[in-house]
Amino acid sequence: MHRIDVHHHLIPSAYRERLAAHGIAAAGGRELPDWSPEGSLEVMDRAGIATAILSVSTPGTGFLADPGEASRLARDLNDETASLIAAHPDRFGFFATLPMPDVDAAASEARRALDELHADGVVLLANARGTYLGEAGQEQLFSVLDERRATVFIHPADLPAPAVTGIPPFAADFLLDTTRAAYLLVSNGIRRRYPNIRFILSHAGGFVPYASHRMAVAIAGESGRSPLDVLDDFSSFYFDTALSASSAALPSLLAFADPGHVLFGSDWPFAPEAAVQYFAAGLDTYTAHDADLGRRIERENALALFPRLGTATAIATPSLPNRIRGAVTRTVMRGVTRLAAGA
Template sequence: MQRIDVHHHMIPSGYRARLAAAGIAEAGGRDLPAWSAEESLAVMDRAGIATAILSVSTPGTTFLEDPANAVELARMLNDESAAIVAANPDRFGFFATLPTPDVAASAVEARRALDDLHADGVVLLANARGTYLGEPGQDQLFSVLDERAATVFIHPADLPAPAVDGIPPFAADFLLDTTRAAYLLVRNEIRRRYPHIRFILSHAGGFVPYSSHRMAVTIAGEARRSPLDVLDDFSGFYFDTALSASAAALPSLLAFADPGHVLFGSDWPFAPETAVQYFAAGLDTYTAGDAELARLIERDNALALFPRLGTAAPAPAPSFPDRLRGAVTRSVLRGMTRLMADA
């Protein structure tokens, strides 16, 4: 019960109703799952998660073309998030939703959410209606975030192009979307001009660890920079393990990321509980025999970003049925993970 989950979504009823009114019943090619704070807590208990940082996934406010409506929805979501955290301050935190791509309005709401609501950071979509994070013209928002040494959780959205038939966006396009945003943040030197912002890339950074050297050579050639300096910018992102704690992905991620920059993530409820347990078992298998590495990924690295959680009371022990259910599920999935790793 010590994990800190930095990739844990919320789908409040009011938000779901707004999506339904716009004819939206899915995100990234997946139907919107059921969600409540109570069910979040139950899943957290079974997965050994002490605290989850809540965030709204794609489409956020981007489905609203009227800027005033987007601002109103962002404020509603942030007020509701703050109330959930106030009711369970040791179990939840939240990343504030911003009305992107409106930079000025997003800067105003970021200031309100961070200063008045005490959000733990903000969530920004890799692209908001085709405008990518890191494109020119976003300095007003980055200045507000840099002044507050804010943590920015970058979550992918649907690519600004038709999906390929038979390939749901969450399966592959999301990884490219995150990679595109990371590329622009490095290429346009946002990482260097705003050094106090801590950026977390979802899903182990998409393709960033795998393609980092290729991208570094490209950027270095364009900007006449050292490829090693560009690689430093890429490896300095933070990365979560959501849907990525596998024997294939973890070694590459840990070899690439700066020490202390890998964080636990579940992606619940868009990742069903079986997937949460599967990748948690993958992390357990990979870190078996290295308790320090496990502790760093599951908790201590996150505490460096969210020190307030270090003073939280220990999470209550789950009920015996929940412990038994979780133990059986993890045992089975851990065995499957070992078999796949040995294959």
């Protein structure tokens, strides 16, 4: 097992109960899946994942209208997750939850989580209660993150608009949500003013790699900057492979992104194990003739961001049934992806 998974969610029981009390049983159009630390570890063993960096997915704290409640929930989530990491330091890291759109509270919790809890970074939703990451008024938070050379994992949320009947938000709207945040971070100069922040975009960056030239021309027209400079800002992002390691998406992503900025991601448990294995097999198939690229995406690029993960002790060999099940699943999924690539 060698993979480092930067896109792996947790759903603590207390958080699930808090969501249920507000009538929330789904996220992104998907019913909240079952989750436990033991379940994560079993899937990780079968998928060859040595370490997963945990994060709370949408809606984060954004379902709470009261800023004080949101801040307390973020604090509770981070304390609980830090305790879990302390119990499994070789298998888990975590991105701390911040109570956006309250910038002051988010900056304060970022300081606490990074300085005291030793979080590996923070997770920020592309939009929180309709306020997009990168909008005006967020300088205090970005200053705190830049001073600490923090890694920021950007995860999509439901768009601040009604969903379209027949299109679950996770299938298409999530990609637009991430793209909107990336656009604002570039167009409003955040990438330039805070160069020490390492931003990871979920799901291969949404539409960023494929629409980057179009967006660069738009921003250049508004700002007078060179489109090439704008493209440099877009390509400075990091990108995970969650639900995106296909024969169609990977060539486009790697034609745009720095190969050192592409990271393995699974999106478990919102992506079921079959999907995790399918896209992991897609990555294996794509990198079969470039072992160095495969090692970089699956582990080495993440170690450059999170060097503490390289000091983990040897991981115990999974149980024989887990190894057999994982091997069979990977073999089947690789066959499926090869057929799809050749179709």
